[in-house]
Amino acid sequence: MYDTASRLEGQVSATDIKIAARDVQVFYGDNHAIKDVSVDIQDKTVTAFIGPSGCGKSTFLRCLNRMNDTIDIARIEGEILIDGEDIYDKRVDPVQLRAKVGMVFQKPNPFPKSIFDNVAYGPKIHGLSKTRADLDDIVERALRRAALWDEVKDRLTAPGTGLSGGQQQRLCIARAVATEPEVLLMDEPCSALDPIATGQVEELIDELRQDYSVVIVTHSMQQAARVSQKTAFFHLGSLVEYDTTDKIFTNPQDSRTESYITGRIG
Amino acid sequence: MTDLSAGAASGQTPRSLTQTDARTKKRNAAEKRFRAYGMAAIAAGMFFLVVLLGSIVTNGVTAFQQTFLQVPVYLDPEKLDKTGNRDPEEMKKVSTFGYKPLVEDAVFAAVQAAGIETAFEDAGDMDALFSASAAAQLRDRVLANPDLVGETVTFKILASSRVDGYLKDRVTRDSVARDKNIDAAHLDLVDGMRDASLVTKSFNWDFITGSDASESRPEQAGMGVAMLGSFYMMLVVLGLALPIGVAASIYLEEFAPKNRFTDLIEVNISNLAAVPSIVFGILGLAVFIQFVELPQSAPIVGGLVLTLMTLPTIIIATRASLQSVPPSIRDAALGVGASKMQSVFHHVLPLAMPGILTGTIIGLAQALGETAPLLLIGMVGYIATNYPDNIASGFFDPNSAMPAQIYEWAKRADPAYYERAWGGIIILLVFLFAMNAIAIILRRRFERRW
Numbered sequence: 001m002y003d004t005a006s007r008l009e010g011q012v013s014a015t016d017i018k019i020a021a022r023d024v025q026v027f028y029g030d031n032h033a034i035k036d037v038s039v040d041i042q043d044k045t046v047t048a049f050i051g052p053s054g055c056g057k058s059t060f061l062r063c064l065n066r067m068n069d070t071i072d073i074a075r076i077e078g079e080i081l082i083d084g085e086d087i088y089d090k091r092v093d094p095v096q097l098r099a100k101v102g103m104v105f106q107k108p109n110p111f112p113k114s115i116f117d118n119v120a121y122g123p124k125i126h127g128l129s130k131t132r133a134d135l136d137d138i139v140e141r142a143l144r145r146a147a148l149w150d151e152v153k154d155r156l157t158a159p160g161t162g163l164s165g166g167q168q169q170r171l172c173i174a175r176a177v178a179t180e181p182e183v184l185l186m187d188e189p190c191s192a193l194d195p196i197a198t199g200q201v202e203e204l205i206d207e208l209r210q211d212y213s214v215v216i217v218t219h220s221m222q223q224a225a226r227v228s229q230k231t232a233f234f235h236l237g238s239l240v241e242y243d244t245t246d247k248i249f250t251n252p253q254d255s256r257t258e259s260y261i262t263g264r265i266g
Numbered sequence: 267m268t269d270l271s272a273g274a275a276s277g278q279t280p281r282s283l284t285q286t287d288a289r290t291k292k293r294n295a296a297e298k299r300f301r302a303y304g305m306a307a308i309a310a311g312m313f314f315l316v317v318l319l320g321s322i323v324t325n326g327v328t329a330f331q332q333t334f335l336q337v338p339v340y341l342d343p344e345k346l347d348k349t350g351n352r353d354p355e356e357m358k359k360v361s362t363f364g365y366k367p368l369v370e371d372a373v374f375a376a377v378q379a380a381g382i383e384t385a386f387e388d389a390g391d392m393d394a395l396f397s398a399s400a401a402a403q404l405r406d407r408v409l410a411n412p413d414l415v416g417e418t419v420t421f422k423i424l425a426s427s428r429v430d431g432y433l434k435d436r437v438t439r440d441s442v443a444r445d446k447n448i449d450a451a452h453l454d455l456v457d458g459m460r461d462a463s464l465v466t467k468s469f470n471w472d473f474i475t476g477s478d479a480s481e482s483r484p485e486q487a488g489m490g491v492a493m494l495g496s497f498y499m500m501l502v503v504l505g506l507a508l509p510i511g512v513a514a515s516i517y518l519e520e521f522a523p524k525n526r527f528t529d530l531i532e533v534n535i536s537n538l539a540a541v542p543s544i545v546f547g548i549l550g551l552a553v554f555i556q557f558v559e560l561p562q563s564a565p566i567v568g569g570l571v572l573t574l575m576t577l578p579t580i581i582i583a584t585r586a587s588l589q590s591v592p593p594s595i596r597d598a599a600l601g602v603g604a605s606k607m608q609s610v611f612h613h614v615l616p617l618a619m620p621g622i623l624t625g626t627i628i629g630l631a632q633a634l635g636e637t638a639p640l641l642l643i644g645m646v647g648y649i650a651t652n653y654p655d656n657i658a659s660g661f662f663d664p665n666s667a668m669p670a671q672i673y674e675w676a677k678r679a680d681p682a683y684y685e686r687a688w689g690g691i692i693i694l695l696v697f698l699f700a701m702n703a704i705a706i707i708l709r710r711r712f713e714r715r716w
Binding site for chain 1: 523524592595599600601602604605608612613617
């Protein structure tokens with residue numbers, strides 16, 4: 001089960017730090033949702049956040065592209081650096097940030113538009129293409145990256161909402177990679193998918209690792225073990241343990257981590 | 267309770283599923299009763315609807331039929347154009363008084379030519395048969411085409427409201443007994459003329475396109491001008507209420523922080539939707555007419571007042587449809603780096619469009635049928651000029667509106683106006699049905715699944 005992770009482990013140390021979070025606190029009104037989380041996320045690596053429901057892993061993920069800004073009562077302290085720049089700096093425009101840090105959501109949420117328009121939307125609003133041919137190229141490349149091109153190339157004008165669940169989620173991944181992000185955040189991307197679609201998306205995540213820093217939140221420990229090289233275990237808003245996936249699953253240092261992965265808590 | 271469950275658990279006798287126990291019977295009976303209540307309620311509703319529509323149609327449909335006298339009229343050059351050079355400017359000097367004897371003579375001659383027995387021996391007795399507006403109609407026709415003078419033209423003369431009522435069974439010999447405008451002998455004459463096809467009923471276009479008429483000429487009154495007034499008002503409402511309402515809802519729903527102040531605004535908008543319309547009328551009177559000094563009876567003022575009334579409806583409908591757009595769509599747009607505004611205008615608004623349009627049209631339909639505020643701001647202008655002359659042509663000219671016109675007619679003493687009021691209601695309802703149909707079509711067309 002842990003084959004993939006251990007096989008890839010050697011490459012992890014060679015990569016550098018993409019995201020550095022220091023003493024991050026998140027409050028929802030009076031609720032202290034994230035406590036003192038510090039973590040270094042490496043480039044060209046899949047990092048998995050695991051933990052029981054309500055432990056704050058999705059909340060923390062949403063801090064990384066400032067999606068929490070849309071929630072009025074959310075307040076964030078501490079600093080999160082991407083490529084050494086504080087993303088909560090006043091000068092940072094969250095819109096630019098989100099072009100650099102793409103996101104895939106729990107439920108496939110394609111726009112109720114054509115497949116082409118779904119993928120082309122990001123490049124269009126960011127002005128990535130000069131001509132229609134450019135845009136066609138970008139869309140094709142993104143769909144190929146998301147391993148969806150062969151399935152949809154004949155029906156690019158069909159609505160994206162008409163695809164199957166797994167295809168929709170890969171369409172969302174294509175939409176996210178079309179804007180050429182450097183980091184890809186995935187919030188339980190397979191929780192609404194069947195095992196076959198899950199397998200396809202996991203394969204895809206492994207390929208995306210070559211170009212992006214991928215951060216994935218997952219409820220499935222098997223999934224974390226299959227796709228990630230590094231794993232962070234969250235519990236009650238704190239980061240309990242963060243290490244290579246292999247180590248977390250075979251030799252956890254903290255007793256809470258051990259309890260969780262062996263199924264005693266959570 | 268413990269006994270019961272212990273007994274059931276021990277299961278002395280296994281319960282049969284084919285026999286319904288008392289409790290189940292009671293529940294089933296209650297359910298059946300409830301369904302019966304529901305069906306009774308719907309049946310009652312349908313019954314009232316049928317009665318309502320039935321009475322409107324039976325009372326109003328006659329307004330769309332009008333009685334005309336079809337007689338050849340000799341346009342005597344001696345009387346209409348003494349100089350003989352057919353100059354319209356000179357011919358205008360002959361007023362309707364000059365034309366009236368021509369009509370009387372023509373009707374009398376036609377009666378005699380048809381050999382109808384009558385006690386009347388004077389052409390002057392004929393004027394109870396045709397409308398007071400007949401002379402004006404004839405004059406308009408002659409002035410429009412001066413070459414007709416000297417010829418005998420078959421002319422459709424508007425019958426008087428009494429004759430019209432007689433053919434529609436509204437006026438009877440009993441009812442004319444004390445009527446000084448017409449007497450039973452005239453009705454006998456009408457019977458004869460009907461047999462000779464001199465009196466016919468035909469579709470009344472003038473009722474749809476014409477203008478209001480004086481109290482004594484109900485046969486001439488029409489809805490056209492009031493329709494125009496309503497049309498101008500609806501333009502104002504659409505032009506103001508839709509953008510303001512949609513902008514306000516988008517801001518409140520998507521951008522505004524959720525705090526006490528926005529809560530207060532929200533509550534007040536809901537309350538405004540329930541404010542009686544006459545309050546908006548008096549507000550419009552105080553603000554738009556007395557303070558801003560806009561002209562009275564003008565569609566612009568009516569439109570502004572109705573805009574105030576319609577805004578809460580549009581805002582509530584728009585907010586509801588914005589709320590019904592799944593938040594995942596907003597997340598998706600923000601996630602690929604769209605700005606808040608882009609996410610709203612590219613994704614949320616198109617999905618909310620069917621709801622917004624439906625709400626707007628329902629609001630407009632409400633405004634179209636609103637009467638009380640119009641009475642307060644004087645949108646009951648008496649416009650009796652037919653187009654194209656000097657008709658209430660714009661937003662600032664005095665005008666009337668459909669519901670106000672209906673109200674005016676219903677107030678008038680002549681029973682002929684009662685029929686017009688019902689007819690007006692039919693026209694108003696046709697507009698409302700059409701608007702609701704458009705709302706349904708738009709909703710179907712724009713509806714998309716996600």
